[in-house]
Amino acid sequence: MAQKNRLKYILLGLLKEKKQTGYDLAKSFDSDIGEFWNANHSQIYPLLKRMEQASLIDHELDTVGEKLEKKTYFLTALGQQSFEDWLKSPSEMGGAHDEFILKLYFINDARSPLLSTMISEQEKYHNAKLAQLQAQFKAKFPTDKEVQANFGHSLVLRHAIEREKGYRSWLEEINQTLEN
Amino acid sequence: MAQKNRLKYILLGLLKEKKQTGYDLAKSFDSDIGEFWNANHSQIYPLLKRMEQASLIDHELDTVGEKLEKKTYFLTALGQQSFEDWLKSPSEMGGAHDEFILKLYFINDARSPLLSTMISEQEKYHNAKLAQLQAQFKAKFPTDKEVQANFGHSLVLRHAIEREKGYRSWLEEINQTLEN
DNA sequence: TTAAAACATGTATTTATTTACATGTTTTAA
DNA sequence: TTAAAACATGTAAATAAATACATGTTTTAA
Structure with missing residues (x-):
């Protein structure tokens, strides 16, 4: 079921807690958050790009070792606001899939x-x-x-x-x- | 999450119980089966067509009143088999979305x-x-x-x-x- | 008798998601 | 020291699904 872009809010929520890379975000779905949502890196990277274009997030470049560049994403004020608005909005119920x-x-x-x-x-x-x-x-x-x-x-x-x-x-x- | 075509099996299962129209099938998701799965008629009609092309189902035409034609779908032997194979296959767990x-x-x-x-x-x-x-x-x-x-x-x-x-x-x- | 609700079937567009393809770096453990 | 695992970031293609568009018929209740 094509959800209503809940992944966007999950990423905002995760980034609000801690600035991190797309790779880190993707890993979150392997552990505890994976209990109730899934996402692949191939969905996350393009979404991060779109979220940045929408000024919800921004990133800094960190270099690891000699050449490896990491994009560390963090929330903008707009992203903060958007996330909080979502928290306050009524929650829709979706049928579980089992x-x-x-x-x-x-x-x-x-x-x-x-x-x-x-x-x-x-x-x-x-x-x-x-x-x-x-x-x-x-x-x-x-x-x-x-x-x-x-x-x-x-x-x-x-x-x-x-x-x-x-x-x-x-x-x-x-x-x-x-x-x- | 683009599921692995579970809707196909739901439709097969529903049709196995009773031959019915796409409209009837769509209605099933409003009541009890809606507890754990959702689907719109705009997803169901094209899928029925594809399933018919794949010889999993077939249909008969029933006329209601003067002009209204209903397509009543039912399982073929292949559809029966496909459904039973699914029942016997191991069930994958998907994270619930709440x-x-x-x-x-x-x-x-x-x-x-x-x-x-x-x-x-x-x-x-x-x-x-x-x-x-x-x-x-x-x-x-x-x-x-x-x-x-x-x-x-x-x-x-x-x-x-x-x-x-x-x-x-x-x-x-x-x-x-x-x-x- | 007439208007609304329910029946009935589609298509088009956009978005979401999965799987596969593609590449390269750094760290860790044997 | 070297091979494997983990880190890191993307794109492409295909499928799944939601929402909106589109049309017409039959039944039911006021």
């Missing part, structure tokens, strides 16, 4: 032989995911100090954890239904 | 004045959503008979309900944190 759920929707027969394989596969995935998220939380927020310093971030991780717990208990519930 | 979560991620300060407004707005939304889903479940699955006849569909609705419950309790948790 291929497993999609498949399940079409399994009409509770006795379908596909079901048990599909479910145990999902259980494996979500158990691993939950463990990974919990480890991530412990690593990033060992004490309340870190939570206070990065409140929203901690809430988002907590949400991902709650989501996985809910997913797991839902899968368990299905298993119990099937055993009868 | 703009509220996205915004929250960037609120570093627990004392931000934006927070309480944002959260109460979300609470309103998710409470309404939960009530709506629960009503939908009662309407579609009043007894176990309906659940058995449409097992996957009921699971998906239950999942949406669990998701909303989880969302709500997460929001409540945040509120409690804020009150301290």
Whole structure:
């Protein structure tokens, strides 16, 4: 689904926290922010260029080693404003995309032989995911100090954890239904 | 995110259950399937055409009233096969897109004045959503008979309900944190 | 009986996103 | 010291999706 340019705001938000390169921004989607959004560098670099043309961001050139030039981007006043306006605007809800759920929707027969394989596969995935998220939380927020310093971030991780717990208990519930 | 043509399989799945028109298919995304996927008729009509060219589906012409011609689509054997292959294939996970979560991620300060407004707005939304889903479940699955006849569909609705419950309790948790 | 809502099917344009192509530098670990 | 991994930045081509444009019919309720 072609979203309404939310990526722009994600980049603004990330740059507001810390000035960084397109490469750095792309990496963010591999770790925690990847829990709820994805983007490739091939989407990020051109967008940064357009955002700069729109005066939302600007960049400085840093040289690493002998020749390697990095473009370190940072927010302009306009970018700050644009980001804050977005924060204040009402949030639209988009349907989540989960291929497993999609498949399940079409399994009409509770006795379908596909079901048990599909479910145990999902259980494996979500158990691993939950463990990974919990480890991530412990690593990033060992004490309340870190939570206070990065409140929203901690809430988002907590949400991902709650989501996985809910997913797991839902899968368990299905298993119990099937055993009868 | 340009998905890997999952819409194709959704249409196949919907057509497998019941032969129907593009208009009918488009309407499906307004009700229950809209919980986890979206599509417009302007995406559906061309896709149906392509799927027909690929021999996954075929159509018959039905005339309504004096002049109105409807194209009623149905699966071919190839379409059946393609759909079942998809069901059996491993499911990829895509990051859910929730703009509220996205915004929250960037609120570093627990004392931000934006927070309480944002959260109460979300609470309103998710409470309404939960009530709506629960009503939908009662309407579609009043007894176990309906659940058995449409097992996957009921699971998906239950999942949406669990998701909303989880969302709500997460929001409540945040509120409690804020009150301290 | 008539106006609005719902039914029905498309196309065009723009934007978003993925995958692949393309190139070169610096750091790290064997 | 050298090879692999990570850093760094782009472009091209194809597909996916949203929004707007465009048209006409049938049903329903006032």
